[in-house]
Amino acid sequence: NAGVMQNPRHLVRRRGQEARLRCSPMKGHSHVYWYRQLPEEGLKFMVYLQKENIIDESGMPKERFSAEFPKEGPSILRIQQVVRGDSAAYFCASSPPTSGSTDTQYFGPGTRLTVL
Amino acid sequence: QKEVEQDPGPLSVPEGAIVSLNCTYSNSAFQYFMWYRQYSRKGPELLMYTYSSGNKEDGRFTAQVDKSSKYISLFIRDSQPSDSATYLCAMKKGSSASKIIFGSGTRLSIRP
Numbered sequence: 001n002a003g004v005m006q007n008p009r010h011l012v013r014r015r016g017q018e019a020r021l022r023c024s025p026m027k028g029h030s031h032v033y034w035y036r037q038l039p040e041e042g043l044k045f046m047v048y049l050q051k052e053n054i055i056d057e058s059g060m061p062k063e064r065f066s067a068e069f070p071k072e073g074p075s076i077l078r079i080q081q082v083v084r085g086d087s088a089a090y091f092c093a094s095s096p097p098t099s100g101s102t103d104t105q106y107f108g109p110g111t112r113l114t115v116l
Numbered sequence: 117q118k119e120v121e122q123d124p125g126p127l128s129v130p131e132g133a134i135v136s137l138n139c140t141y142s143n144s145a146f147q148y149f150m151w152y153r154q155y156s157r158k159g160p161e162l163l164m165y166t167y168s169s170g171n172k173e174d175g176r177f178t179a180q181v182d183k184s185s186k187y188i189s190l191f192i193r194d195s196q197p198s199d200s201a202t203y204l205c206a207m208k209k210g211s212s213a214s215k216i217i218f219g220s221g222t223r224l225s226i227r228p
Binding site: 035093 | 122150165
């Protein structure tokens with residue numbers, strides 16, 4: 001059973017370019033979460049999605065960032081017009097449909113974005 | 117004030133020692149408490165998941181939650197060099213799918 005998959009693992013962009021980060025949840029999981037980790041800091045929640053729905057985007061910056069989880073295919077975190085401050089590790093997590101028991105979030109290996 | 121406070125360390129102990137890692141939090145609405153282990157340049161890996169106050173043991177790991185003090189702990193017995201990693205405490209408010217609030221992590225090093 002494959003875990004959460006993220007690609008690319010490393011992404012380099014110049015200021016002003018767009019970054020697209022992809023996440024495929026674990027098999028059977030329908031909830032996806034994106035977190036950002038700056039150097040020497042913990043993970044900060046960005047957005048929580050279910051298929052074709054954004055459930056909680058309270059951690060998303062108001063501009064340049066967007067996320068989607070289409071009916072088919074991976075979840076995408078998109079950053080437009082990247083700036084150096086966007087350099088970070090972006091982690092995706094997934095959890096199974098809520099069943100009333102522990103809905104543990106399982107994390108992928110992350111995408112490390114470097115903005116030059 | 118951060119919702120979750122965690123001493124960043126680094127913490128260095130000899131192999132075989134008992135390690136104690138701690139976090140405090142300010143929001144009494146948190147009900148579910150977790151500890152994740154993160155190796156360098158890897159994703160977080162869930163170690164322990166507990167609900168409300170009490171203890172939970174899994175092998176060499178014991179998690180404690182004291183909601184009255186808003187204090188959680190992770191104990192590692194018979195520590196091994198392979199336990200060297202960053203340990204992140206984490207918590208959330210409800211059992212349904214929701215965001216997790218993380219501490220900043222404690223970097224642990226076990227000396228052979």
